[in-house]
Amino acid sequence: MKESAFDLTAIVLAGGKSSRMGQDKALIPFQGVPLLKLVCTTAASCADTVYVVTPWPERYQHLVLPGCQFIEEVPLLGESRNEPLTHGPLIGFAQGLAQVKTDWVLLLACDLPKLRVEVLQEWSSGLDSVPEEAIAALAHHAKGWEPLCGFYRRRCLPQLLEFISQGGRSFQQWLQYHSVQVLTLPTPEILFNCNTPEDWAAIQSETY
Numbered sequence: 001m002k003e004s005a006f007d008l009t010a011i012v013l014a015g016g017k018s019s020r021m022g023q024d025k026a027l028i029p030f031q032g033v034p035l036l037k038l039v040c041t042t043a044a045s046c047a048d049t050v051y052v053v054t055p056w057p058e059r060y061q062h063l064v065l066p067g068c069q070f071i072e073e074v075p076l077l078g079e080s081r082n083e084p085l086t087h088g089p090l091i092g093f094a095q096g097l098a099q100v101k102t103d104w105v106l107l108l109a110c111d112l113p114k115l116r117v118e119v120l121q122e123w124s125s126g127l128d129s130v131p132e133e134a135i136a137a138l139a140h141h142a143k144g145w146e147p148l149c150g151f152y153r154r155r156c157l158p159q160l161l162e163f164i165s166q167g168g169r170s171f172q173q174w175l176q177y178h179s180v181q182v183l184t185l186p187t188p189e190i191l192f193n194c195n196t197p198e199d200w201a202a203i204q205s206e207t208y
């Protein structure tokens with residue numbers, strides 16, 4: 001159930017190399033639930049429509065993700081269909097955003113086991129007071145913006161496509177050209193990123 005004052009779409013990214021994990025992060029279980037399913041369930045609690053953007057939807061068909069629709073990534077001009085599509089999260093986001101109809105979209109990585117619905121809902125309820133010039137509302141941490149757990153205006157798509165067409169692939173570099181509203185993090189733990197076997201072991205051993 002959503003609590004924001006307007007319609008919201010969520011995009012969940014499930015692609016990439018998972019090279020640090022050594023196996024597809026989207027499918028590793030946390031408390032018995034594959035990470036992608038966990039994140040999609042959280043997303044569906046905050047948004048009316050949830051898109052899972054992935055180069056390989058068939059890999060996740062069996063997960064049963066209620067209320068979620070797959071968007072299959074397509075190669076960029078010059079990319080081969082025979083190569084694995086690992087062109088990065090910025091392009092995955094752009095291909096998802098092209099399908100979005102709502103003014104705001106919540107973008108989430110699939111490797112965020114500690115997301116909290118109430119925090120996302122609290123953030124989304126404040127979106128109507130984000131200054132018009134800001135293209136996104138994101139949390140900030142020591143290394144810069146956290147681009148894969150926050151909100152973007154749909155109207156940023158043309159600027160994003162322009163940046164990509166010039167070879168841009170980095171969220172941090174793209175965002176530095178734009179005004180972004182800071183989201184307050186109640187606890188940094190929410191953004192915990194499960195990238196390595198050690199990260200995974202750490203969350204497995206926690207007791208709840």
Ligand SMILES: Nc1nc2c(ncn2[C@@H]2O[C@H](COP(=O)(O)OP(=O)(O)OP(=O)(O)O)[C@@H](O)[C@H]2O)c(=O)[nH]1
Nearest residue numbers: 014015016017018019020053087088089092109110
């Ligand atoms: N759809 C899509 N998602 C991607 C792509 N690359 C990364 N992601 C997603 O972006 C999020 C963050 O990915 P990272 O943890 O930075 O990188 P990764 O490539 O998955 O893993 P490493 O190889 O260990 O860096 C995860 O949800 C990935 O599934 C991509 O090319 N397409």
Ligand SMILES: [Mg+2]
Nearest residue numbers: 111193194195
């Ligand atoms: Mg990560």
